Amino acid sequence: MITLDHIRPYHDSEVNQALLDYMEHPMIMAMLQFTFPQKSMEEIVTIVKSCRSIRDFQTKIIYNSVRMVLDKSSEGLTTSGFEKLQTDESYLFISNHRDIILDTSLLNVALYDHNLVMTASAIGDNLVKKPFLMALSKLNRSFLIMRNLPPREMLGTSKLVSEYIQKLLLKENRSVWIAQREGRTKDGNDKTQQGVLKMLALANDETEQMDYFKKLKIVPVSISYEFDPTDVLKMPELMAKHHDIEYVKSSNEDFNSILKGATGKKKRIHVSAGKVISNELDIIKNSGEQANGQLQMLAELLDKAIHKNYKLWPSNYLAYDMLHNTQAFKKKYTIKEKRQFERRIKRRVEANNKVALHNFLKMYATPVTNCLNYDEEQI
Incomplete structure (x- = not known):
């Protein structure tokens, strides 16, 4: 039986030991040396040992890692809409999904730069099969979305995740990031899956589900890359879909996408935070639609916000x-x-x-x- 301990990130008390356990892993070592090219190994070890919480790890290491990625592989990150959010509030950020790791990493850079609450982020367990990736995700405050479970077990796990998201947002004042769909958008058509909203609603303790969504303070987020560094990696799946052939991932496909997403050339990047969805939820609640119809209306509302706020490039x-x-x-x-x-x-x-x-x-x-x-x- 899957419990909260199977899906949660590290507790702050577990961070230092996890870093010490994985610091000498070749991939972690490579990340640290990439992040701090001017520092000696002794200085890097001192930084790592000083991390006693997830926030320490995110602000002392990961923030600098992402900034280095931006310096090496892009012509800069711009943002919009974050200045309208409150510094002491938690939000449910629902965004389009183009890159496995960078999407949520760039959002957290924007949140940190605007002195806003950083997120706990959903990630599919299929993406962190390698132990060092699992450790990195838990260090970076990611929680697992379990894939490929039997239907009954999937429902129970989805409710567990939903309750955890509720706890983070409403009791711990922790923002949450979740993609609008399972898996990255391959064809450029960012569409919200109703199943994501159904999962979020499983923890609903309100009479009306739209009242519950209002409590979560949903902020639609649009992330756009002038060049998608993984565009060529997405082509085989698009071609298979075009020819109506079942597409089967290669064993290292997701890991290769993570590396290509970080190192590939992107040109300019923009992250846009929309307005908190609030009054629109009252309109949906009073629409006369049943629960599923209301969720479809919310999905369409999210799509509209994400599409309109999407920064279009040459x-x-x-x-x-x-x-x-x-x-x-x-x-x-x-x-x-x-x-x-x-x-x-x-x-x-x-x-x-x-x-x-x-x-x-x-x-x-x-x-x-x-x-x-x-x-x-x-x-």
């Missing part, structure tokens, strides 16, 4: 124009940016493979299409 506009054989957005990119994007396509898509080209362009163009669905003038 790569998105270029892909849209190339996909639809138009020049509708030619003022949104330069000749240099067009050449750069075309070189990216050439390196990632087999020549004369029209199906692969279509899928690759659609991956980047869909955020534009989604935004057009709501407000043509906005873009």
Whole structure:
């Protein structure tokens, strides 16, 4: 039977020992040396030994790791909307999901920079099969979402996770991050799965489920990368889907995606925090819809916020124009940016493979299409 101890992050009292246990693991050592290239091994060990809590680990090590990743692989991180949030409040951040580790890491950088409560973050247990990845996730305040369980056991575990999220948000004043869907978006079409909302509602102790969601203070988050460093890794699954073939992951696929996500070139990155969803929940509650209908309305509300707040880059506009054989957005990119994007396509898509080209362009163009669905003038 799965208990809270199976899914929770480390307690602060467990952090120091866990760091000492894993510090000499080759991957952890490589991360530490990457994070502190100017420091001696002795100085790095001193920093590690000084970490007595998850916050210590996040602020002394992981924050610097992410900043180094940004320096080495991007042209900078910008944010918006965080200044409207309260520094002493906990929020349920529901975001689109493009990168296994970076999405939540970038959100926490933004929260730390704005002096906001950092998150406990949901992560699929399939992503942390390697012991050092499990340790890193627990050190970084991640809790596990269990996958591939029998239906009855899955329901019980989902309720356990839901109750844990409730406890974090309402009793411990700890913000929570969860992706809007299981698994990363591969085709650029960020859509909220109703099942995620159903799981969150399992701990509902209110008469009306929308009243419960209001208590959780949901903030939709949009994360956009000018270049997706894992775009080429997503192509096999997209091609399998196009040809209606079952896609089977390779044994190291997720780990390779984590590494590529961290080291691959991204150009610019933007993280946008939307407004707390509140009054809209009253409208849903009074809509006359049954529980499932209300959850679908909430999913659509989240999608709208995520799509409208999504920062569109020249790569998105270029892909849209190339996909639809138009020049509708030619003022949104330069000749240099067009050449750069075309070189990216050439390196990632087999020549004369029209199906692969279509899928690759659609991956980047869909955020534009989604935004057009709501407000043509906005873009």
